[in-house]
Amino acid sequence: MTYTTQMDAARKGIITEQMQIVASKEKMTVENLRQLIAEGKVVIPANKNHTRLSPEGVGQGLRTKINVNLGVSKDCNDINLEVEKAKWAIDLKAEAIMDLSCYGKTQEFRTALLAMSPVMIGTVPMYDAVGMLDKDLKEISVDEFFSVVERHASDGVDFITVHCGMNRATAKRVKENKRLTNIVSRGGSLLFAWMELNDRENPFYEYYDRLLDICEKYDVTISLGDACRPGSINDSTDPAQIEELITLGELTKRAWARNVQVMIEGPGHMALNEIAANMLLEKKLCHGAPFYVLGPLVTDIAPGYDHITSAIGGAVAAANGADFLCFVTPAEHLRLPNLDDMKEGIIAARIAAHAADIAKGIPGARDWDNQMSAARADVNFPRMLELAIDPEKARRYRAESAPECEDTCTMCGKMCPMKNMKKILNGEDLSIL
Template sequence: MSYNTQMDAARQGIVTGQMEAVARKEKIDVTRLMDLVARGRVVIPANKNHSSLDPCGIGEGMKTKINVNLGVSKDCCNIETELEKVRYALQLQADAIMDLSCYGKTEEFRRRLVDMSHAAIGTVPVYDAVGFYEKELEKITVDELLGVVEKHAQDGVDFMTIHAGINRATAATFKKNNRLTNIVSRGGALLFSWMELNDRENPFYEYYDDLLNICSRYDVTISLGDACRPGSLKDATDAAQVHELIVLGELTRRAWERGVQVMIEGPGHMPLNEIAANMIMEKKLCHGAPFYVLGPLVTDIAPGYDHITSAIGGAIAAASGADFLCYVTPAEHLRLPTLEDMKEGIIASRIAAHAADIAKGIAGARQWDDDMSDARRCLDWPRMFELAIDPEKARQYRAESQPEHEDTCTMCGKMCAVRNMNKVLQGSDSSC
């Protein structure tokens, strides 16, 4: 039997190599995984041309995954620097990497990225269109936009953000309902501008079937972009955001009819008390499709610390049903992130994802914490460093402040509660 996509295979009862790999990593029965993929509850982004891929599953019952954004811009156009970030992101266990390059000829960077990365690769093709064709946005044709999508698919990109939900009706809703921060999605703003300048429908909405043909041919997962995601707390859960989400639910069904895998992208900036309800709403309106969120950032006042505001929101979102977290760095809203910014963002996102996995009861998540607690009880410093989410930083902090007694730290010294309890209970606890 033959199949075009992972969803096609699952519906035919075919267990692919990618499904077997994901089932092993997730400790889930492969038959159960196949059912989830067939129903669209789990996606396995796996372009047929991405030969170096170590596939991951995103969705129901899977560990919460994290994505890292990279790429060149006009002001920071150094491919080698970005590739260094790629290597470091993979070392720090990123599950996916998105190339958000928006300047010049991006093909070299994209191809090298796909070749070197075992993580899933995503892109936003509309970012590339202006540089690829060297034309003003309004002059780019529908065929040219679809041509960029096909080019990215040929190059091995596993998932693509496509802002197909901002159709003319969504745009009208946006224009009728004043926002504090308007449209903050770069891709959404580009397509809104194209529509306004040309007085035409969004080409990715109008020619959605042509888009699905490309995705089916290469097994590209569509990540349906949220052009109207809120860029401030004030704009969260407004009419434009909800209208677009309804459209994305309709587009999800159309993709599934063609066997194309789908994720849904979500907010954005959002108050703490609205996050859980938004996760429920997305799952309901988009039929249980995996949900991919940027943050959400729970306050707007912390430039330089938005990896923290994002991790707070991300943990709540994932515990409430989100499946995929897009990392946010301390440089968000300020500049292109450095290597250190990237590390801070990845670690913060991984902490949020792991905290959510504990809350969701994901197999094996809690054991990591129990092992760390046992190492602390035994004052086993090497084991604590081994288990730390960032062993390098833990070792550095320990080395910078040496205690008088090796089995303590410089916070409590001989008054260490753990040390003293071990001594008092030594007769009944010989494991330490």
């Protein structure tokens, strides 16, 4: 029996190779996974042309995944550096990379990334349109927009972010409900500008079926972009954001009718007390589709530390239903991140995702923590360093401050409670002088 997409296969009762791999990674039965994919509650972004892919699942009951953004810009047009970032992201166990390149030889970098990457690759074709077509935004035609999408899909990208939900009605909401930060989505702002300049409907909304044709052909997962995501805590959960979310729910059902897999993108900035309600709202309005969030950043005052504000929001979001976290680096809002920024962002996002998996009761999530606790109780520093989420940093900190006794650290020394409790419970003598 033939199938077009992972969702089509799941609905026909076919177990694909990708489903078998993901089920093994997630420690769940492949039949349970197949049912979740059939219902749209889990996606396996796996373009037919991405031959290096080691597939991952995103959605209900699965480990929270993280995405890393990278790519060239006009001010930082160094393909070799972005390739190096991609290698780091893979080594640091990110499950996805989004190529947000918006200048220069974008296809050259994209194809190199796909050729080397076992992790899923996403793009935002709208970013590439001006550079690829070498035309001013206003002059780009509907057919040309779709030609860019087709190029990305045929190259092998596993998911694409397209801001289909910002139609004329939503744009009107934006204009009538003044925000502090207007539209902060780069793709969303470009589409808003095109709509205003041409007095036209959003082409990806008006001709949505053309987008579905492409995604079905290559089995590209649509990440329905949130053009009206809040760019400040002041703007969260406002009429434009909610109206767009309702539209995304409608577009989700239309995609599922074509067996096209869907993720929903969510807020970027949001006060801590609003996060849980927004996760519930998305799952309700978008029928349980996987939710992909940028942060959310829980305060706007921390340039240079936004990997922390993002990790706080990401942990709360994922614990309350978000399935996929986009990393944020210390360079957010300031500049294109370098390698060190990227590493800090990845580790922060992985901590948030893991903390959420513990809260969600994901099978095996606590095992890692229990192993670390056992190593601490045993005062086994080599094992602690081995288990650390960032072993390199942990080893460096340990080496920078050598204790008098190797089985202690310079915080407590001979007063180490772990060491002393172990001795006392083993009936040994104790001296702390």
